[in-house]
Amino acid sequence: MREKYERQMKKGVLDMLVLQLLTKEKMYGYQLILELREKSGDIFCLKEGTLYPILYRLEDEGLVESKWSEAEDKQLPRKYYIMTDKGRSALAEIYLSWQQISDGVEKIMGKELKEC
Amino acid sequence: MNAEKYVKDIVSKIKCTATKKKEIEKQLLSDISMRMGQGESLEQIMESMGTAQEIADAFSQDMPETERKIQRKKKIGMIITAAVIVVFLLCAYVWWVFPKSLDIQNVESVTEETVDAQVETVVTLLNENDFEALRGMAVDEMQNVLTQEIIDKARDPISDNWGEMLAIGSTYAQGVQQKGRIFIFTQTDVMYENVSVVYTITFDEDLKLAGVYMR
Numbered sequence: 581m582r583e584k585y586e587r588q589m590k591k592g593v594l595d596m597l598v599l600q601l602l603t604k605e606k607m608y609g610y611q612l613i614l615e616l617r618e619k620s621g622d623i624f625c626l627k628e629g630t631l632y633p634i635l636y637r638l639e640d641e642g643l644v645e646s647k648w649s650e651a652e653d654k655q656l657p658r659k660y661y662i663m664t665d666k667g668r669s670a671l672a673e674i675y676l677s678w679q680q681i682s683d684g685v686e687k688i689m690g691k692e693l694k695e696c
Numbered sequence: 697m698n699a700e701k702y703v704k705d706i707v708s709k710i711k712c713t714a715t716k717k718k719e720i721e722k723q724l725l726s727d728i729s730m731r732m733g734q735g736e737s738l739e740q741i742m743e744s745m746g747t748a749q750e751i752a753d754a755f756s757q758d759m760p761e762t763e764r765k766i767q768r769k770k771k772i773g774m775i776i777t778a779a780v781i782v783v784f785l786l787c788a789y790v791w792w793v794f795p796k797s798l799d800i801q802n803v804e805s806v807t808e809e810t811v812d813a814q815v816e817t818v819v820t821l822l823n824e825n826d827f828e829a830l831r832g833m834a835v836d837e838m839q840n841v842l843t844q845e846i847i848d849k850a851r852d853p854i855s856d857n858w859g860e861m862l863a864i865g866s867t868y869a870q871g872v873q874q875k876g877r878i879f880i881f882t883q884t885d886v887m888y889e890n891v892s893v894v895y896t897i898t899f900d901e902d903l904k905l906a907g908v909y910m911r
Contacts, residue, residue: 608726608727609727610727610730610731627746628727628745628751629746629750629752629754629758630754630758632720632723632755633755633759636759640762655730655733656729657726658726659722659723
């Protein structure tokens with residue numbers, strides 16, 4: 581039961597978190613998966629099937645862009661994702677919405693918890 | 697199972713365009729290659745990534761709307777193409793089944809003269825009741841029809857006494873093509889002592905007897 585609701589709530593913030601990680605540096609797909617897991621303390625453990633469609637959507641919307649690296653030694657080329665200016669503006673707006681939503685949730689949940 | 701096969705299996709199940717599939721395949725192979733370079737085994741990687749179907753379902757579910765639109769358009773295009781092919785095949789079949797007239801001069805295997813001669817031969821053999829000879833020049837389907845009994849049954853309604861044949865009139869011949877086969881329909885007036893009979897005799901393109909009708 582809890583897992584189902586957790587999944588839904590996490591889905592809502594993934595775009596914002598991916599954009600936030602890309603403000604620091606360009607990253608390739610698996611790197612983003614590792615960073616999300618590590619920085620969230622294992623709360624966000626994404627799989628490739630979840631992350632890549634998010635990246636494709638962000639790229640379609642112009643919030644990120646991608647580039648393939650050159651092959652090094654025996655390593656296959658990697659696809660890096662880079663934040664765009666449009667992405668930076670969008671992140672600021674999304675984060676503002678998140679704060680407002682978070683405050684609203686806290687007001688309801690906080691009051692109810694106290695009453696319990 | 698190797699990485700390429702695993703990734704190909706995933707990609708084959710994702711509902712998106714071929715271009716996007718190639719892109720995803722490249723990315724997944726790159727990720728797996730990097731992880732194996734860092735010491736993970738393929739089995740460990742597959743365990744953490746999930747089954748091919750699970751990964752494909754996750755991709756398909758969250759694929760951007762643009763990809764889904766392209767995929768939908770492609771599907772509609774394929775359905776329309778299939779429908780057009782079916783209609784075309786149906787029309788071709790109907791055209792093939794429907795009988796089409798052919799000028800006798802366009803039937804390569806015969807001439808007006810050879811058709812006339814064959815009609816005369818058939819009428820003469822019928823007059824002589826030489827059914828063995830008639831069967832010898834007929835198609836398989838006529839073998840059981842060219843008998844005294846059946847031909848007499850056809851003659852009786854016209855007259856019970858035709859008399860001797862006096863003359864064979866000119867023959868009108870028309871080719872017909874149907875189901876890839878060519879038939880030659882002929883009509884000839886034949887004068888007998890007591891009656892005048894119109895023979896409708898049909899041949900195949902090898903001038904084998906394929907039908908006899910008299911009135």
